[in-house]
Structure formats: C-alpha cells, structure tokens
Amino acid sequence: MPQSIPTCAPRTLVDKIWTRHVVVQDGAEVLLYVDRAFIHEGASHAFDKLEEEGRSVARPRQVFAFTDHYVPTIGRDRGLSGIANADIRNMIVRLHANADKHGIRLFGIDDPHQGILHIVPPEQGITQPGLMICGADSHTATHGAFGCIAFGIGASEMMHVMATQAIWQRPQKSMRITIDGELGFGVAPKDVILAIVALIGVDGGTGHIIEYAGSTLRRMSMEGRMTICNMSIEAGARAGMVAPDETTFEYLHGRAYAPKASGWDAALAFWKTLPSDEGARYDREVALSAPEIAPMVTWGTNPAQGAPVTGVVPDPRDVADAIAAQEVASAIEYQGLAPGMALGDIRVDRVFIGSCTNSRIEDLRAAAEVAKLGKAVVSAWVVPGSQHVKRQAEQEGLDAVFRNSGFEWREPGCSLCTAINGDQLRPGERCASTSNRNFKGRQGPGGRTHLMSPAMAAAAALKGRLTDVRELLRRG
Amino acid sequence: MNPFARISAIAVPIDEPNVDTNQLCPTRFNKLPRGPAYARVLFHDRRFNADGSEKEHILNAEPFNRAQIIVADRNWGSGSSRESAVYALYEFGIRCIIAPSFADIHLNNCYKNGLLPVVLGEAECEALRGQLRDRPGATIAVDLDAQTVTDARGGIHRFDIDPVRKKCLLEGLDDIARTLQYQRAFEAFEADYRNERAWLYA
Numbered sequence: 022m023p024q025s026i027p028t029c030a031p032r033t034l035v036d037k038i039w040t041r042h043v044v045v046q047d048g049a050e051v052l053l054y055v056d057r058a059f060i061h062e063g064a065s066h067a068f069d070k071l072e073e074e075g076r077s078v079a080r081p082r083q084v085f086a087f088t089d090h091y092v093p094t095i096g097r098d099r100g101l102s103g104i105a106n107a108d109i110r111n112m113i114v115r116l117h118a119n120a121d122k123h124g125i126r127l128f129g130i131d132d133p134h135q136g137i138l139h140i141v142p143p144e145q146g147i148t149q150p151g152l153m154i155c156g157a158d159s160h161t162a163t164h165g166a167f168g169c170i171a172f173g174i175g176a177s178e179m180m181h182v183m184a185t186q187a188i189w190q191r192p193q194k195s196m197r198i199t200i201d202g203e204l205g206f207g208v209a210p211k212d213v214i215l216a217i218v219a220l221i222g223v224d225g226g227t228g229h230i231i232e233y234a235g236s237t238l239r240r241m242s243m244e245g246r247m248t249i250c251n252m253s254i255e256a257g258a259r260a261g262m263v264a265p266d267e268t269t270f271e272y273l274h275g276r277a278y279a280p281k282a283s284g285w286d287a288a289l290a291f292w293k294t295l296p297s298d299e300g301a302r303y304d305r306e307v308a309l310s311a312p313e314i315a316p317m318v319t320w321g322t323n324p325a326q327g328a329p330v331t332g333v334v335p336d337p338r339d340v341a342d343a344i345a346a347q348e349v350a351s352a353i354e355y356q357g358l359a360p361g362m363a364l365g366d367i368r369v370d371r372v373f374i375g376s377c378t379n380s381r382i383e384d385l386r387a388a389a390e391v392a393k394l395g396k397a398v399v400s401a402w403v404v405p406g407s408q409h410v411k412r413q414a415e416q417e418g419l420d421a422v423f424r425n426s427g428f429e430w431r432e433p434g435c436s437l438c439t440a441i442n443g444d445q446l447r448p449g450e451r452c453a454s455t456s457n458r459n460f461k462g463r464q465g466p467g468g469r470t471h472l473m474s475p476a477m478a479a480a481a482a483l484k485g486r487l488t489d490v491r492e493l494l495r496r497g
Numbered sequence: 498m499n500p501f502a503r504i505s506a507i508a509v510p511i512d513e514p515n516v517d518t519n520q521l522c523p524t525r526f527n528k529l530p531r532g533p534a535y536a537r538v539l540f541h542d543r544r545f546n547a548d549g550s551e552k553e554h555i556l557n558a559e560p561f562n563r564a565q566i567i568v569a570d571r572n573w574g575s576g577s578s579r580e581s582a583v584y585a586l587y588e589f590g591i592r593c594i595i596a597p598s599f600a601d602i603h604l605n606n607c608y609k610n611g612l613l614p615v616v617l618g619e620a621e622c623e624a625l626r627g628q629l630r631d632r633p634g635a636t637i638a639v640d641l642d643a644q645t646v647t648d649a650r651g652g653i654h655r656f657d658i659d660p661v662r663k664k665c666l667l668e669g670l671d672d673i674a675r676t677l678q679y680q681r682a683f684e685a686f687e688a689d690y691r692n693e694r695a696w697l698y699a
Contacts, residue, residue, distance in 0.1 A: 175580035177609035224572040284696030
C-alpha cells in the first residue's frame, strides 16, 4: 500500500506564531518566548517584585518603557517640575529610574518620541508581524493589527516576563470576525469595533484570540486596524489580530526599528508566510456587513452597551433576564438617562479626543474635518497619542483648525481615558469620548462616559449633544 | 506567594455581572504600593463618599465586612489588567471568588497572588447567592485539594482546576522557579530563534 503523502493541515495566523514561540510544554501550559515587552509607569508593582526577589531584567533590549499614564497634558515645557502632585510625579520618576537601572530603552517625559505605549511602538517599527508581545496594559491587543500576538498581563506576569523573557500560557480558542463591504459615509473603524462589541458582548471573546478578516479590513489603513484590535479586550479577548499585507509592509518600511537592507528582505519573506492558510478552521466564526454599520455611541457603563446614534436608550423592562435587566437599569441610573430617550438628545459637558484607541493622525484628521464646520460649545480636548503624531498634525495645520474651532490642543499621553494624571471629569459631568471604556467612574469618580469615533466626538463638541456626524457633514 | 489549601469562611453575594476592575480598584489607587491600605480600596467609590464616610454597601455591613469568599456573577473582573484589583480583594481579606466565569487577565492575576477563582455554573452561583442573602453570615467551605465547595446548606459542588495551577496554589509556588528549571531549553530555543530572525537583533 502506498504511503499517503503527509500534508500539513491549514494553519491560522495565530497557530503559526504561537507554535514557533513554544519553548516547552508543561501540562496544559506552554512556556512562550516573548519577543518584546512594553511597560509604563504602572509597572512599579512589577519592579517592586523584581527588587523584592533580587532579580534582574533578563533581556533589557527587548523591554521598552513609556511614560504615558501619568504625564500631564499641559505645561510640559517645565518637564517633571511642571507636575505639582508629588505622587503622580513620583510614578514617572520611578519609571525613569527603573529603566535606567535595568538598561531599558525609555521613551521618557522629555523624549522627542514620547507617547502612549500602543502608539509609539508601531510608529517606531518596534511592533512587527510574527512577534509575541506582552504589555503591562490590557490594550496591548492594539499591536495585533500588524499580525503579531500581543496581549496584556498583570504585574506578576510582567515581572516574570522581565525576569525570564518568557511567559506561561494555555492555548486559546480561535475566533474569526469577518467584515465585508464598504463602510458607509461618516462611519469609522471605531464604529466597527463598537458594533462588534455590542454584538458579541463584553465576554463574547473570553478565552479567544480574534482574527479580524474580510474586505473591509483589507482596505483599512494601519491606523484603522489598530483601533479595531485595540478594543478586542472590551469583548473579553486578550488579543486581536489582522494578517499582515502590503498595507502593513508599507507602513513599517523605513521606521526606526524596522529591519534594514537585507534584514528587510528576510523579514518581508517571512512576514508573507504568516496569513492564515486557505481552509484554516476557527473555533468560532462571526460575520458583519460593513454597509449596515452606523455611527455608534455607548449609552451605558460597559463598552457593549452601545447602539447606533439614531437609536434610543433601552428599557430594562424589555430585557427578559432579571439580572441583565438590573444591569441595564443600573447603567441608566448611573448615566442619568431615561429609558426610551433618543441618544441624539443626550447633552454633554465635555469632549475628549485621544487615547490609544483614537489619537493617531487619521483620527485627528477625521475630527478636524468636522471641527472646522463650527465652534465647540463645550470644553473639548484634543490629546495626540505621541509627539510624532503631534508634530505631524501641526505640520498639516490640524492644531490650528482645532484651536480656531475652540478645541484645546494638548500634549501627548493617556489623559482623560485612564484619568490618573490629574485630567479627570468632575462628578456628574458627561463626556463624549473617543476612548475605550465607559465603566462607572473610569474618567473620574462620578463621571459619565459615552464612547464614539473621533468625528462623532467632534460633532458632539459643536452641538453640545450626541450628534449624528453624517448630518453635519452632509450639510457641510 | 501564600499557599491556598482550604477555607471555611463567611461568604458575600455580589449580584452583578461584568464587575470591572475599575470598580474593584479605581484607577487613582493603582499607584499605592502593595499593603494593608488596599483593604479600603476594594469597591472604594461604591463604599465611600468623597469625604471618606461610608456609603451603604454590602461590604461595609456586618457580617459581610468579614467575608473571605465572594460569590459573584458572570465575567467577574473584566477590563483593565491592573493587578491592584487583586491586591484590593486580598487585603480586604478575600481568598476565594466563586463565579460562573472570569475575565482572562484578572483570572491569571488571581492565580498569581494565591487567590482561588472557582468556576461553578450560573444556576449554582445564583443558588449560592440566594442562600447567602437568606442567611447573612453563613459560611461556605472551599477545599482545593478535594476540589469541592460546600455551601451554606451542606450541599457539595465539585469544581475543575488545571493540575498545574492547583499545585502552584497548594504549594504557594511562583512561576519563576518553574521557568528556571527549563533554562537550558530556553537558551537552546533562543539561540535557534535569534539565528532564524537575525533582523530582530541587528
């Protein structure tokens, strides 16, 4: 009997990267090699543990540190001394000191490339296809837009990664979310991911790595893909990815840490082998039609509690499950809304355009397109994701557009998304925000958050209420 | 890490799905060094007014302020990766959380700090919470070695746990010791990997 020809089962993008990083297997867990680790000021707990155990950083050249969570977004010309709150200043001082002590590349408060840890590594070409990346932040999924496995971990795991350059993991299930067709007028990548999270729920992706696929993604810029991967965690998935393609390669070429000369050719040849094979199987498949997605806003206190801006606040009495109904009622109460209220009637006090979800150059361009149509009637901040984005926006004159329309143009950082640098809402204040989380108190104790795209946030600034940006743009 | 073997303790019901880590530890407390101050951080903004006075909250009231077990609802610990959420639970005195499901990163953070997450069915958790509401101060027993939860009425519920995680919790082992056993495999792996992907190390 002839031997059957051995065939390799079709493999997914995730399989290919995961398998190559397995150092050893121990029971249900594998020890994975970590190519690059990203930390921010909050890694103080991980450094404390290292110190406590008398350990050092195993591969300091593969760890990158960013000052973003605690940096102020005004008065930066005064550097550290511009930070009045000693506890906040100390978080930055400690990161600087720890990076210095362990020989870690630091994008510090005064660095010309300073910015958010999910904005700077792509810009610098540190994020590349095929890598295993761990970040001390749940939005590390952002980097998956380049076709790498990137996920957030806590302080203990980050300490382990720094001490060993590896991490114990158990296999994840695979989910493919396919989005096909052309996005409608005024509809942005943020609307796509808000629609996905609303569809599958805040725990719909738990235990899975999501691969985003389909013609909509293929046509989308790296910035858009990053926005989508960024919020994978809001559906419970620690990682989200997009297969690398010409868009990815073109974005990376020539960046500071991107491979050069013959290294580029070798890397490129490897990167092209990464996309999932035809016929690869996934544990779960979800499909969305891009033309059916409308500009989204959240009304509640988790990222799945969202709806098209043309919709209304739901009525808990329409929710069958008692606990789910209670959850909706509690969200509506916290948000100070009423069931059945049109989302377009919700007035806002503040507008925030920024965060690792939406502070890249394309986001600022989209917001500026809308901002130039009028004047902000409420306090509206624009916080670029990095010094690089800030400079580019200024070269394009976007800062002038924002200023002329009454928006505040600030310095790069996480700012009002994570609200720990001193930028925060006052109790009861309501904010139209391009960030990723609308949890109770996320933007400050008692603050209320509505998530949306940059263009939608700019529209809310001009109208002082949640507004369908399509109407504004059509009237132009 | 402190080992976990078994406890019999007051359990508190938290009837709310999708409790996120911003509730367990509001962001501004992330910068606190680990220590007893975290006991007050747990659910801080729901438990305390701006002036520091107590609000009405189940964790502020006798006997639940002495609880060491939480019986929760689905998707406990969603959101941010902050390990401070676990510090808050631990310093408050919580050693075990029973829920129908956990968010991924928070689940790992629990394991790494000697806090046992137990997954039971949605109906079982609801029944347990009902018992605790009916008899405030009732105790639940959790035996990791036997993989059982004994509820307030003496009912026994078996739970699954990965053998590696079980061993680490029972013995209070941290991962680094485990990883260092494989140092030679790691070095061989890395040499080969660096050779294959030289562009990453140029």
